[in-house]
Amino acid sequence: MIQVVSVGEITKIDSETRGFELKSRIPVATSSGRGVGGWRGEVHFGVSIGGGSRDRETQRPSQVPRLPIPDALPRPDRTARYTTTRVSTTERTILIQDGKKIDFSTLKVGNRVTVTGVPQGEDVEATEIKRQRPILN
Numbered sequence: 001m002i003q004v005v006s007v008g009e010i011t012k013i014d015s016e017t018r019g020f021e022l023k024s025r026i027p028v029a030t031s032s033g034r035g036v037g038g039w040r041g042e043v044h045f046g047v048s049i050g051g052g053s054r055d056r057e058t059q060r061p062s063q064v065p066r067l068p069i070p071d072a073l074p075r076p077d078r079t080a081r082y083t084t085t086r087v088s089t090t091e092r093t094i095l096i097q098d099g100k101k102i103d104f105s106t107l108k109v110g111n112r113v114t115v116t117g118v119p120q121g122e123d124v125e126a127t128e129i130k131r132q133r134p135i136l137n
Contacts, residue, residue, distance in 0.1 A: 003127070004119055006085060010111045018104050019088040022115060022124075026081040086123040087115055097131040107131065 008024030089095075095102045107113070107129075117126040 001118060003116055004124060005114065005116050006124065007114045008085075008112070010107060010109055010113060011084065013107060013109060015105070017088065019086060020107065022085045022087050022113065023082050024085065026083055085115075087117065087129075088120070088123060088125050089129070090125065093126045094128045095131070096128065098133065102131065 006022060006024050008022040010020050011023045012021040014020065089104060095104060095107070097106075112132040112134075114130045114132070115124060115126050116128040117124040119125075
């Protein structure tokens with residue numbers, strides 16, 4: 001059985017079906033190259049002549065020059081992307097906050113949750129929902 005984990009914010013709640021919509025952020029590539037499935041945000045081209053050349057003034061090894069990305073290469077899209085997932089619950093779904101069981105009726109729009117569940121088409125049938133404590137300013 002495949003289990004998925006998704007973290008996000010509740011945007012809609014359906015009390016009759018005991019389900020909700022979860023808005024989750026999709027990670028994108030960053031300039032550090034640490035984004036999911038991403039590549040480095042810059043491409044550096046340069047030439048080093050002589051290998052051991054030194055800067056005449058500082059006597060430090062010469063730096064390879066960094067040039068901008070050529071127009072032929074696409075620029076990475078660094079805008080935040082979101083996806084919405086329909087989450088359903090069953091009588092076996094466990095809802096938790098701070099290690100204690102909670103009732104479905106305590107979930108509110110805007111709550112941040114971690115959902116563990118089984119894919120059902122494009123939806124997820126939750127086996128466990130952990131509500132995160134709100135961040136107090």
